[in-house]
Structure formats: C-alpha cells, structure tokens
C-alpha cells in the first residue's frame with residue numbers, strides 16, 4: 159500500500175491533548191532530559207487533514223551507556239504498512255548507539271524487532287519458588303545448619319541506608335558487567351542503588367553481614383509503583399507490582415569472588431524464604447539472571463518453575479545498523 163506523505167516531527171502538548179487517548183504513551187518532546195519524542199504524521203486520506211498515526215521516543219539509559227532506550231507505537235488501524243520501521247529508523251538518527259528492548263517470545267514486538275535484525279543478549283525467565291512447600295522449609299534448615307558462627311542475617315530496616323545503597327550499587331555493577339556494562343559507580347548509585355532501596359520492602363528484604371560488611375542481599379519489591387518505569391526497571395524489566403500472595407525480588411552476593419559468597423547468598427535466601435513463609439506468602443518470583451554465579455545455581459537446588467520468559471534484545475543502530483545494511 160502506498161503511504162501518503164509520511165512526516166516526522168517532535169511531539170507537542172497539543173498532540174497530547176488531541177491524541178493522548180489513542181496511544182499508550184504520549185508526552186511532549188522534552189519531557190525528559192536527553193530524550194527525543196517524535197510523532198509520525200500523514201495527511202488523512204479522507205479529509206486531507208494532518209493525522210498522527212504513530213509516536214515514539216529514544217534516549218540514553220543512564221545505568222547502561224552502551225545501548226539507548228527506544229519505544230514506539232503505531233495506531234492499530236495503520237499497522238503492517240512499514241510505518242513502525244520508518245519511525246524506528248527516524249528515531250535512530252538521534253543516537254549513535256545500538257538500542258535495547260525487552261520482548262516476550264512470539265509477541266508482535268518480538269516479530270517487529272527481529273525483522274530489524276534484533277538479537278538476544280540475555281534470556282531471563284522468572285524463577286517461581288513454592289514458599290510453603292515442606293521441602294523449601296527443609297532447604298532453609300539445611301542452610302542454617304551449615305552456617306558458621308561469625309555471620310548474621312538482618313532485615314534492611316536494621317541497617318544504615320547508605321551501607322545498603324552502596325552494596326546494591328556494587329552488586330548491580332558486577333552482575334551486569336559481562337552482558338550490559340554499566341556506567342561509573344557514581345552515576346549508578348542514584349539510579350540503581352537508591353531506586354532499588356526505595357522500592358524494596360525494607361522490613362522483608364534481607365542482608366547477610368560478616369565482620370560488619372554486607373556480603374549478600376535479597377530484595378523484596380514493594381507495591382509503590384510509579385507511572386514511568388525507573389531506569390533500573392527499563393534495563394532489568396522488573397515490574398515491581400507483587401500481586402496477592404505472590405511476591406517478587408532478587409538476590410546475589412555483593413562481592414561474587416569472596417570466599418564465603420556462596421554460603422552467604424544461601425543464608426540470605428533462607429532468611430528471605432523463612433520470613434515469607436511466616437507471612438503466609440504462597441510463591442516468590444526471583445528476577446535473577448542465568449549469569450548470576452551464586453543465585454542461579456542456588457535457585458536450581460530449590461523446586462522452582464520458570465515463568466514469563468523474556469529476552470533482552472539489542473536492535474541495530476548507528477554503526478551496527480550500517481553494517482546490517484551492507485548489501
């Protein structure tokens with residue numbers, strides 16, 4: 159089908175008033191520093207009046223400077239005519255970085271982004287653990303009986319905020335280093351350390367402390383969800399909205415190479431699971447990565463099911479798009 163006069167321009171407050179109800183996300187360009195928001199407009203074939211048929215945005219990922227964030231939406235009535243491809247290519251002109259997104263395998267987002275050459279850089283299923291199972295209780299007892307005398311577990315409410323934020327920042331940096339390198343610690347601390355701290359349920363998140371140092375963390379997320387995904391959420395894909403008796407969180411060591419890291423992560427996990435068991439929680443979803451050196455093998459020793467797999471994908475842009483398009 160031929161496309162009448164496609165035009166791209168920054169979105170405006172007038173677009174939001176007129177067309178906000180037609181798109182999941184529509185805000186005026188400039189709503190967020192460093193981001194660009196564009197409208198794709200055509201002349202309505204019936205009336206000849208300008209008509210917005212797509213919106214999109216692009217901008218840096220503060221925590222992960224190597225890939226930029228992109229999101230777009232085409233009006234349902236105008237799909238499969240190449241407009242999504244055209245809008246993504248136009249958005250891509252505002253960045254030299256490759257772009258990243260999160261897709262459910264088989265979804266329209268998956269099909270669309272794969273058609274542009276997107277490749278998976280990490281496959282991340284949620285690991286759902288049955289908290290009330292007798293075996294889970296026996297697993298926690300086995301961890302406790304292997305515990306040495308020096309170490310202790312503490313809910314985050316018992317520890318200083320700054321110490322927890324530092325530990326969260328350190329953990330995040332090495333955890334992502336091999337597959338999504340992070341910004342410097344100073345940049346990461348507010349957008350990851352403080353955000354994770356602020357969104358966790360402090361009284362039911364756990365730390366292991368050894369010689370005064372936090373060595374492992376298990377975070378349980380609260381329900382205080384903001385409208386916009388946080389920087390950390392945009393990268394990790396965690397939706398912090400636990401429902402009913404199902405809860406969501408993550409765990410790992412603060413220094414993965416420490417000699418007691420495996421034992422301390424196990425102890426942290428046991429403290430979290432025992433606490434959730436006493437609260438009557440049915441199941442816990444761990445948003446860990448298969449690359450986590452302690453959490454992944456430990457979670458594999460619990461009875462768990464893999465649910466809601468998503469792929470973190472890179473969409474070619476900048477040099478990578480040029481190379482993709484070499485004839």
Ligand SMILES: CC(C)(COP(=O)(O)OP(=O)(O)OC[C@H]1O[C@@H](n2cnc3c(N)ncnc32)[C@H](O)[C@@H]1OP(=O)(O)O)[C@@H](O)C(=O)NCCC(=O)NCCS
Nearest residue numbers: 229230231232237238239240241242243266267269270273
């Ligand atoms: C995904 C979306 C942006 C695609 O827009 P579009 O204008 O229909 O995309 P295009 O016409 O440029 O599609 C290009 C190719 O992507 C693939 N594709 C697009 N939609 C697809 C779908 N629903 N299922 C499978 N593949 C799809 C096809 O290979 C298509 O080429 P083809 O039509 O020749 O087969 C649109 O469906 C949408 O807005 N969805 C809701 C929001 C969303 O998922 N956004 C993704 C942001 S990254």
